Amino acid sequence: MATKRTIEVELSTSGLTRDGKPQRVPLVTGGDTGVALAEPPSLELDGEHMLINIGPQHPATHGVLRLVLELDGETVVRCIPHVGYLHCGFEKIGEYRQYNQIIPWTDREDYLNSIGNNVAFALGAERLFGIEITERCKVLRVIAMELSRIASHLVWLGTTCIDIGAFTPFLWSFQERENIYNLLEGWVGARLTTSATRVGGMAADIPDKWLEGLRGFVSTFPKTIYEVDRMLTKNAIWVGRTIGLGVMSPDEALNYGLSGPMLRASGVAYDVRKDFPYLDYETYDFDVPVGTNGDVYDRFLVRVEELRQSVRILEQCIKRLPDGPVNVDDPRVILPPKHKATSEMESMIHHFKNVMEGPRPPVGECYVAVESPKGEKGYYFVSDGTSKPARWRIRPPSFVNLSAIPKMVEGHLLSDVIAINASIDIVMGEIDR
Amino acid sequence: MGLTSIPHSASPENASSGPEIISIEPKGGDGWVTTRLDFLVNWGRSNSLWPMPFGTACCAIEFMATAASKFDLARFGMERMSFSPRQADVLICAGRVPFKLAPIIRRIWQQMPQPKWAISMGACASTGGMFDNYAVVQGIDTIIPVDVYVPGCPPRPEGLIYGIMMLQKKIMTERMSNKSIRDEMEPDPSSKLYIPASRIDEISEPFGNSVHQTRSAP
């Protein structure tokens, strides 16, 4: 049963109305679970159903997703998604590459979160090799993951705002992304496709004064979050276009295998960083934002709050970054320094073996999951003792999240499909792999 | 290239590069401009390209960065993204194109009206890049004709802008007298390919290091 709930919205986006008070606009929302905003139009109109096709080339599908919608008037009766338009055979090609050679592919699979994927891959390979990385490397990797989470959420924010009709946050978020690009460029030399990790360490230590740049970013970025928050969170148009859409109850969300902000917006506090911690995330002080209604609006709130929490983690990283080596001292996996490789016989042999044959893990298998910006990102390795994995499996969070879209859009209007699709934060590179 | 007045007394370099392009006569009450129609049309076209961003993967993110405030594609008359191929001039294929997407990009290209150009952005669109496997088209030039290839994985925004400027230069050299440049390339009706199959096999052949990486285990 629909109940009336009053939500404070500010009709002027500048933050204050003319008399300085927020206006109250009654919004009809669902009961506890916050179902549809308005009663969906009655299906008894007896109109003929229409079939429309969105994509694969469509600005609001964030890539090459194709949705076939069966419409009754403007209401979605059924949605049949088609994926695979960006299937590039990552998992197949992984079986033909050594462990360190696969890392460039992980960049291009979820390309919004490339450095985070590098870290996830390296963690998985290290579990397989039985390597414990150094303390400095751990902190550097946490910095990498949180920077990449911010970068990914920023693209989500920008593109979602364009989909829903706000252009300015796109420019803000890309300005901040440029700052992150600059940081990454200074560290690993690439803006987007970083390939920053190696099995047992990182491709490079951070350069001198790099932390100053990070400190600068950490101190200026909250202002952007504040601006976005001020512009959107109580904006009447934004609230009206997002609240009550695509509701997933906690049980449904779990059963559909949702993860990340999608699952947390539904009220399940599952975060891999807290529940199955890696990289000593349990020692960092941060909160996991959890929504209550599981709609598009809550997903927005969760992601904005995650931006703030990432900044908190970055601040702690800056404080605790220890000195010491970045790479483990293990000639099985780590290349010797250049001057040794050219002057010492033993180092040269290690270099040769590592490059030509590649490190060989013991026979075994492991599944390592990290909390990517989209959700639980897992890498599953099966090793048969050779230098190339017998099977490299990517557990794609947005693939599983997207598979719930027929359930989420059912009964909503056609224009809401765009908002719901945007709220999933899909990356086709990861979905199709 | 802007509309600049070139003095009648042309310098030797100008004289060698052909007749002067523009002359402005501001004398008298009504000023007038003489120029070649080719130049005027090309100048207009090259500075108001409407791109059709066919963004599929990583390159699309760099394309978005190019369109955003720091690099500001609007400086080149390209701020009007045309997501409908019917209103677009230049197809920017940003990202890898798997075989499943091949009929889509072919259809989009066929839907675009003349005059039209194509930019292949990034290594994957140009050659298949690092995806030398069963799923990815080894270069979109096997499906549609391409004017400018932008290397990089992904190219930096500066690289894309340089590619766009090269396209603008190419447009400036077009001549209306050359009717064939507007001909649509008709694919072979039986094979749907517009270049011979042997040529496709030839340019998709693995090369360099790639040939040695087909063994799955040592």
Next chain:
Amino acid sequence: MSKFEIVKPGSGNPKEPATPKNVPNRGGEANPSGIALKEQFSAAILRIDVVNGETNVLVETAKVLDIVRWLHDDATQSYEYLSDVTAVEHRDLSMPIEVVWHLRSIKYRRFLRIKTQLKKGTKLEVPSVWPVYKGADWLERECYDMFGITFAGHYDLRRILMWEQYKEGFPLRKDFPLRGRFSRSEQLRQALDANPEAKYSMEELSVADAFEELPLDMRARIASGEKTGE
């Protein structure tokens, strides 16, 4: 109201978070669910081993759905989250294909890997866990698409990543060459030939207004209840 109680991180958990650290390659403490499974389904559990700190349970193929349903429903196990469904084919072609389910209990912070083996040469078929986990829908379709493993009981098992008419086979099988079976020009020709309209599945076409305008053979195929295009 939800029957799922929200477990706040760091509160109300019976055990410390389980992430293996410095674990040996083989052996170690097994997940308590493995022992519980052995008690519950003694004959169907073929092997339990611990690799890299993760518990693998090898089960009989026919019993997969029962076991997963029990793990999901039983209050002492409460594996409410399905992470992944995938398959593994080893380079040694005489080894059987393995189908792998990754299950998580968020409540008890446990991770369990269920495996089953399929002999080559027999029909590659396992029960679908879709009745228990809706999230298995696309994961199983992908597994079918890439390995050709059928999931009995899945409501809509058709190719998901490759197109419906894809003729080259199942790409992740080890006998599938990296660059595909056909030449590049032939691959391109077939891809261009795949008519986008034909990629509507039969269910979609059956609801279209244009049903009457469809070719006769297509109408006949829809009427006969055929499920997929081509």
